Amino acid sequence: MANFIDRRLNPKDKSLGNRRRFLKRVRSHIKRAVDDSVRERGLTDVERGEKVSVPTKGIEEPVFRRDPKTGKREHVLSGNKQYIVGDKILKPGGGAGAGSGKEGSNSGEGEDEFVFALSRDEFIDLFFEDLELPDLIKHSIKEVQTYRPRRAGYSVSGSPNNINVLRTMRNSLGRRLALKRPDNKQIKELQAEVFKLEKVSRKTKKQQQELARLHAELEELLRRQRVIAFIDPLDVRYNYFEHAPEPNANAVMFCLMDTSASMGEREKDLAKRFFILLHLFLKRRYKKIDLVFVRHTHNAQEVDEEAFFYSRETGGTVVSTALKEMKHIIDERYPPYEWNIYAAQASDGENFAGDTDVCVELLKNEIMPVCQYYAYIEILEEAEAKLMEAEENGMELWRGYRTVKADWQNFAMKRISTPSDIYPVFRQLFAKKQAGAQQ
Amino acid sequence: MTKPKASKKVSKPLFEDADWNFDTLRRTYDAIEDIALNELELSVYPNQIEIISAEQMLDAYSSVGMPLMYAHWSYGKHFVANEIQYRKGLRGLAYEIVINSSPCISYNMEENTMAQQTLVMAHAAFGHNHFFKNNQQFLQWTDAEGILDYLNFAKSYITQCEERYGVAEVESVLDAAHALMSHGVFRYRRPQKLSLKAEEERRKERIAYEERMVHYLWDGLTSLAKAEPNDAQREAEKRKHTLHLPEENLLYFLEQYSPILHTWQREVLRIVRNIAQYFYPQRQTKVMNEGCACFVHYYITNRMHEKGQLTDGTMLEILHNHSNVITQPDFDEAHYGGFNPYALGFAMMEDIKRICLEPTEEDYAWFPEFAGNRDWKNTIKDAWANYRDESFITQFLSPHVIRKFRMFTLSDEARAAHVQVSDIHNEQGYINIREKLARTYDIAIMDPDIQVVDVDLLGDRCLKLQHLKRDGIALNNVERDKVLSHLRKLWGYDVAMEEVEAS
Numbered sequence: 039m040a041n042f043i044d045r046r047l048n049p050k051d052k053s054l055g056n057r058r059r060f061l062k063r064v065r066s067h068i069k070r071a072v073d074d075s076v077r078e079r080g081l082t083d084v085e086r087g088e089k090v091s092v093p094t095k096g097i098e099e100p101v102f103r104r105d106p107k108t109g110k111r112e113h114v115l116s117g118n119k120q121y122i123v124g125d126k127i128l129k130p131g132g133g134a135g136a137g138s139g140k141e142g143s144n145s146g147e148g149e150d151e152f153v154f155a156l157s158r159d160e161f162i163d164l165f166f167e168d169l170e171l172p173d174l175i176k177h178s179i180k181e182v183q184t185y186r187p188r189r190a191g192y193s194v195s196g197s198p199n200n201i202n203v204l205r206t207m208r209n210s211l212g213r214r215l216a217l218k219r220p221d222n223k224q225i226k227e228l229q230a231e232v233f234k235l236e237k238v239s240r241k242t243k244k245q246q247q248e249l250a251r252l253h254a255e256l257e258e259l260l261r262r263q264r265v266i267a268f269i270d271p272l273d274v275r276y277n278y279f280e281h282a283p284e285p286n287a288n289a290v291m292f293c294l295m296d297t298s299a300s301m302g303e304r305e306k307d308l309a310k311r312f313f314i315l316l317h318l319f320l321k322r323r324y325k326k327i328d329l330v331f332v333r334h335t336h337n338a339q340e341v342d343e344e345a346f347f348y349s350r351e352t353g354g355t356v357v358s359t360a361l362k363e364m365k366h367i368i369d370e371r372y373p374p375y376e377w378n379i380y381a382a383q384a385s386d387g388e389n390f391a392g393d394t395d396v397c398v399e400l401l402k403n404e405i406m407p408v409c410q411y412y413a414y415i416e417i418l419e420e421a422e423a424k425l426m427e428a429e430e431n432g433m434e435l436w437r438g439y440r441t442v443k444a445d446w447q448n449f450a451m452k453r454i455s456t457p458s459d460i461y462p463v464f465r466q467l468f469a470k471k472q473a474g475a476q477q
Numbered sequence: 478m479t480k481p482k483a484s485k486k487v488s489k490p491l492f493e494d495a496d497w498n499f500d501t502l503r504r505t506y507d508a509i510e511d512i513a514l515n516e517l518e519l520s521v522y523p524n525q526i527e528i529i530s531a532e533q534m535l536d537a538y539s540s541v542g543m544p545l546m547y548a549h550w551s552y553g554k555h556f557v558a559n560e561i562q563y564r565k566g567l568r569g570l571a572y573e574i575v576i577n578s579s580p581c582i583s584y585n586m587e588e589n590t591m592a593q594q595t596l597v598m599a600h601a602a603f604g605h606n607h608f609f610k611n612n613q614q615f616l617q618w619t620d621a622e623g624i625l626d627y628l629n630f631a632k633s634y635i636t637q638c639e640e641r642y643g644v645a646e647v648e649s650v651l652d653a654a655h656a657l658m659s660h661g662v663f664r665y666r667r668p669q670k671l672s673l674k675a676e677e678e679r680r681k682e683r684i685a686y687e688e689r690m691v692h693y694l695w696d697g698l699t700s701l702a703k704a705e706p707n708d709a710q711r712e713a714e715k716r717k718h719t720l721h722l723p724e725e726n727l728l729y730f731l732e733q734y735s736p737i738l739h740t741w742q743r744e745v746l747r748i749v750r751n752i753a754q755y756f757y758p759q760r761q762t763k764v765m766n767e768g769c770a771c772f773v774h775y776y777i778t779n780r781m782h783e784k785g786q787l788t789d790g791t792m793l794e795i796l797h798n799h800s801n802v803i804t805q806p807d808f809d810e811a812h813y814g815g816f817n818p819y820a821l822g823f824a825m826m827e828d829i830k831r832i833c834l835e836p837t838e839e840d841y842a843w844f845p846e847f848a849g850n851r852d853w854k855n856t857i858k859d860a861w862a863n864y865r866d867e868s869f870i871t872q873f874l875s876p877h878v879i880r881k882f883r884m885f886t887l888s889d890e891a892r893a894a895h896v897q898v899s900d901i902h903n904e905q906g907y908i909n910i911r912e913k914l915a916r917t918y919d920i921a922i923m924d925p926d927i928q929v930v931d932v933d934l935l936g937d938r939c940l941k942l943q944h945l946k947r948d949g950i951a952l953n954n955v956e957r958d959k960v961l962s963h964l965r966k967l968w969g970y971d972v973a974m975e976e977v978e979a980s
């Protein structure tokens with residue numbers, strides 16, 4: 039007799055650990071592939087999984103193997119059609135090529151790439167790998183809270199629509215068993231017996247006695263059934279809900295960027311990486327995030343992602359136009375009491391003379407009061423970055439923004455000049471803010 | 478539904494739908510078992526049949542088909558490789574995997590139709606199972622009762638090591654051991670039985686022993702230093718004797734004598750070596766094992782059909798699958814990859830039956846021992862029990878099968894531009910073809926012959942290996958050097974390999 043076992047419900051990812059080890063092994067290659075793919079991807083779909091290919095170097099499994107290019111062999115093959123003994127056949131590729139037969143097929147190290155797909159989580163982990171994300175979530179940002187009922191056990195009181203039928207019936211059954219409440223079946227049987235006896239037209243004395251006894255018994259059972267309720271108020275249980283604070287699920291993220299000619303590919307790429315990070319970070323906390331892209335030269339407009347990152351424009355640089363546009367959009371579509379508003383601004387730090395004061399005024403009086411968080415990053419040439427190591431130095435916009443920073447804790451500003459700056463900067467921006475509301 | 482008319486006892490078909498359920502599986506299993514045990518008189522381990530999904534099949538694939546296995550990145554690599562091929566539709570998955578253990582575990586895919594499940598149960602749960610239980614190779618070299626226990630021990634031991642010494646440390650030992658895995662088997666000595674308890678006893682004993690004793694190497698050194706210099710020759714002989722040289726089991730040698738390995742590292746080598754030993758018979762009996770399983774499923778399903786237990790439709794589906802499995806492409810077809818062990822094995826088994834029942838003149842001349850003896854069951858079961866591929870082919874490959882496959886041989890000198898046809902399926906060719914085919918299944922010949930020949934303990938402790946080149950076939954340089962660098966890691970000192978021509 040065989041033993042049949044259904045294993046289909048067993049956890050299926052038995053190889054997950056091995057898979058993880060393998061990924062670790064080819065980490066550097068995958069990492070490069072991931073970085074490349076991030077550059078090509080849209081901002082919002084960065085969290086998809088990804089197919090990557092890695093060179094077989096570092097993952098070979100060498101064994102002692104016979105070299106097909108040496109020695110003498112005898113192959114046995116099937117399906118002879120016209121050969122007779124002594125026939126000579128030119129080897130494929132001519133000359134000292136690999137012999138036929140199975141040794142040729144698995145010879146040594148292929149140089150072919152090893153292609154496989156990363157899951158979404160693996161992708162994100164790798165993406166953040168040298169960015170050390172883990173602690174980020176713990177650092178909280180001030181959030182608008184809402185309340186939402188959450189299941190929290192059972193209670194003996196509540197409104198009828200919250201009755202928990204299962205619990206109630208379980209209690210009722212227990213009580214009925216304990217108090218020996220007769221069930222309908224018992225009563226029906228008894229009634230049937232009574233009925234049978236009653237049908238007998240001429241009863242013997244014994245039968246009459248029996249009938250009387252049965253009547254009494256039936257009476258008693260019915261009485262018990264009446265007295266002991268099927269469902270007693272004691273049995274009833276209600277689902278209990280607690281009002282748990284929940285972070286407001288809506289957030290909007292403003293991406294503001296200077297797209298004038300001074301922002302080249304490199305600057306845009308850095309900015310994009312920063313925006314991606316911020317977006318991912320927010321996405322882990324909020325159910326729904328709207329993205330608003332505002333680009334500006336000497337005037338600002340809201341555009342889609344494509345245009346934001348890839349189209350070029352010419353014109354001067356007036357930063358305040360972007361801030362005005364943002365304020366305008368907030369007023370129109372994102373009332374601050376319903377939305378968590380985040381903003382990230384990227385710029386090379388240049389601004390039209392005199393405009394900086396306007397910006398500072400706008401930020402201090404209009405924008406910062408409604409914003410959860412405002413991050414300003416200035417993207418510099420590497421050479422410039424060395425020159426302006428100190429916080430105090432900087433161009434007009436930088437100096438202006440420093441006064442905002444002094445007033446507003448949730449305003450942050452940093453400089454970036456290479457991709458490796460991004461995460462450290464990103465973490466500094468988010469790490470040491472108010473350790474307030476924890477969800 | 479059409480009922481077969483000819484057979485005497487026509488019973489109701491066991492199932493008619495393509496879908497299976499556990500009830501049908503059980504009934505069908507019982508019908509198969511009835512034929513297998515009472516008609517074919519097979520002797521099998523108790524069966525455990527597990528239904529698994531495609532993902533789980535992929536999991537099983539990547540851990541060399543075993544239900545539990547220690548963790549290693551290479552299994553992950555195989556997993557992602559298999560997975561991508563499967564998702565692209567480049568390859569299907571096996572209908573089943575069967576494990577040489579007692580109880581004999583077979584994994585059946587849930588996607589199989591009921592007809593396929595029938596085929597698979599007959600094939601794996603009786604065909605392979607009988608082979609595992611009766612073939613000498615398996616009886617001698619593996620321990621079906623102990624293997625699951627042992628793997629359990631191996632897995633938890635390696636996990637413990639990883640906790641204690643770090644994943645990277647363990648991984649580097651395993652990498653090196655895997656590279657030497659095919660040279661980690663005893664070909665001529667019988668290995669000990671695997672038993673979890675004994676294994677643990679032994680391990681404790683070993684630790685205690687090592688604590689008590691000075692290492693043999695250093696111990697040996699002091700006594701050697703006192704010896705007369707002109708006794709060097711004799712000392713070398715003595716040394717080789719105490720180290721049991723030459724030694725073909727490289728992993729065993731390292732486990733015993735490596736001067737630098739820690740106890741746990743030796744234990745890891747031992748685990749890899751034991752697993753290699755467990756798979757050794759499987760590598761030697763591919764043709765026979767599959768031939769046996771195909772023969773059994775073919776016989777059983779045909780009998781079930783005769784009895785009316787399978788409908789004509791089901792039988793057609795089974796035959797369709799059967800003929801897919803036993804297809805032998807010709808050498809000039811695109812998907813030719815040498816002999817298909819299913820095709821060759823099945824053809825040879827059927828041929829033995831034919832020779833027993835309807836021999837020709839030729840068969841009487843070639844197989845006087847059993848031609849026409851009419852007792853095909855015992856003849857074939859005797860073959861299953863006592864041979865491995867190489868000896869089986871030498872003994873049983875008939876001219877009939879050679880003709881059927883239109884076999885021919887090619888002499889291939891690596892430097893030459895041409896290969897030459899040396900034998901075809903004619904009177905002169907049969908013996909040669911048979912001999913040459915048998916040789917290609919002899920892993921003692923197909924695996925490179927590498928042995929430890931000496932250790933220069935007095936000098937630089939260089940470990941000397943020797944590769945005996947057969948027919949002038951050298952090792953692939955690139956891979957050889959990689960394996961040697963793994964070997965160096967385990968030995969701790971230099972390792973030299975010389976390749977010598979076999980006489």
